[in-house]
Amino acid sequence: MVREYVLVEKVEFKGINEIPIATLKPSLRLSAGEPLNPYHLKQDREYIREQYLQKGYHFSSVEETTKQGTTGIILTWNVVEGPLVSVEAIVFTGNITVDEGELRRFLLSKQNEYLFGAILTSRNPFIERNLREDVDRVKLFYRLEGWLDIQHGNNVFLEDVEFSEDKTLVGWTAGAGIEYGFTQNWSAKLEYLYMDLGSRTYSITGVDNGLHSSFLRLGVNYHF
Numbered sequence: 001m002v003r004e005y006v007l008v009e010k011v012e013f014k015g016i017n018e019i020p021i022a023t024l025k026p027s028l029r030l031s032a033g034e035p036l037n038p039y040h041l042k043q044d045r046e047y048i049r050e051q052y053l054q055k056g057y058h059f060s061s062v063e064e065t066t067k068q069g070t071t072g073i074i075l076t077w078n079v080v081e082g083p084l085v086s087v088e089a090i091v092f093t094g095n096i097t098v099d100e101g102e103l104r105r106f107l108l109s110k111q112n113e114y115l116f117g118a119i120l121t122s123r124n125p126f127i128e129r130n131l132r133e134d135v136d137r138v139k140l141f142y143r144l145e146g147w148l149d150i151q152h153g154n155n156v157f158l159e160d161v162e163f164s165e166d167k168t169l170v171g172w173t174a175g176a177g178i179e180y181g182f183t184q185n186w187s188a189k190l191e192y193l194y195m196d197l198g199s200r201t202y203s204i205t206g207v208d209n210g211l212h213s214s215f216l217r218l219g220v221n222y223h224f
Contacts, residue, residue, distance in 0.1 A: 004035065005035035005036050005037055006035070006036050006072055006073050007033060007034070007035060007036070007071070007072035007073070008030055008031065008032055008033065008034050008035070008036050008072055008073055008074075008075050009032060009069035009070065009071050009072035009073060009074055010032055010069060010074045010075070011025075011028070011030060011031055011032060011074075011075045011076075011077070012074065012075070012076040012077070013076070013077050013079070014076060014077065014078050014079065015078055015079040015080055015081065016077075016079050016081070017081060018052075018055060018057065018081055018084075019051055019052065019055065024047075024048060024051065027047060028044045028047065028048075029043050029044055030044055030075060036066070036072075036073050036075070041064065041075075044064075044077075045062050045063075045064060045077075048062045048077060048079065049061075049062045052079075052081065053127070053128065054127060054129075055084075055125055056084050056085050056086060056125025056126050056127060057081050057082055057083075057084060057085070058082075058085045058126065058128070059082030059083060059085070060079065060080060060081050060082045061079070061080045061082070062077065062078075062079050063077075063078050064076065064077055064078065065078060084123060084125060085125065085126045086112050086123040086124055086125055086126060087109055087110060087111050087112060087124050087125070087126050088111070088112055089111055090104055090107065090109060090111050098141070098142070098145065102141075103138060103141060106137050106138070106140075106141045107130075107134045107137055107138070108127075108130040108133050108134055108137070109124075109126070109127070109130050109131070109134050110124040111124060112124055178190055188218075189218070190218055
C-alpha cells in the first residue's frame with residue numbers, strides 16, 4: 001500500500017520583517033506543487049530559524065500551520081522575530097600586555113558602535129557560531145605576538161555570555177507648579193510632575209514592565 005503526501009497549494013509567510021522573503025524562498029524545500037513531506041517541513045523550519053540566528057535574533061520562533069485549500073494544503077509560516085541581540089561589550093580578563101582594541105579588531109564579533117561614547121550609531125548582532133572562531137583568533141593573535149604556548153591547555157577560553165534587554169518606553173508627563181516672589185530678586189517655586197511611560201513586554205523574561213513616577217521639586221530662583 002502506497003500513501004502519497006498531499007500537495008502544497010500555496011506557501012504564506014506571516015511576521016517576517018527583518019529578512020526579505022525573496023531570499024528565503026529559493027532555499028526552502030516546500031513550495032506550491034510539492035508534496036507536504038514532514039521531513040522537508042522540519043528542514044524548512046530549521047532553515048528559517050537558522051537565518052534569524054545568523055542575524056542576531058536569538059529569541060525568534062518559527063512555527064507552521066496548515067489548512068485545506070482548493071486544490072491542496074495552504075502552508076503558513078508564522079514567525080515571531082523578537083528583539084535583536086547585539087554585542088554591547090567584549091571584555092577581556094587576564095590580558096596585561098596586549099591592547100584590548102587590537103584584540104577586538106581581530107575578532108569576528110564586533111561591539112555596538114557609539115558616537116562620543118553615548119549616541120548609538122550601529123548595533124552589531126551577536127552570532128553564536130562566531131564565538132569558537134573568535135577564541136581561535138585570539139590564540140592566533142597571541143602566537144603572532146610570540147606567545148607560542150598559547151595553543152596548549154585552556155590559556156584562552158570563553159568565560160561568560162550575558163544577555164540583557166533594553167527597550168525604549170514612550171509615555172506622557174503632567175505637572176503643575178507655583179512660584180512666589182518674596183523680594184525683588186528672589187522667588188521660591190514648588191513643582192509636581194507625574195510621569196507615565198506605559199509598559200512593554202520583555203522577551204527574555206516574559207515579564208511586562210513599565211515606569212510610573214511622581215516628582216516633587218522645591219527650588220529658589222534669583223532674578224538678575
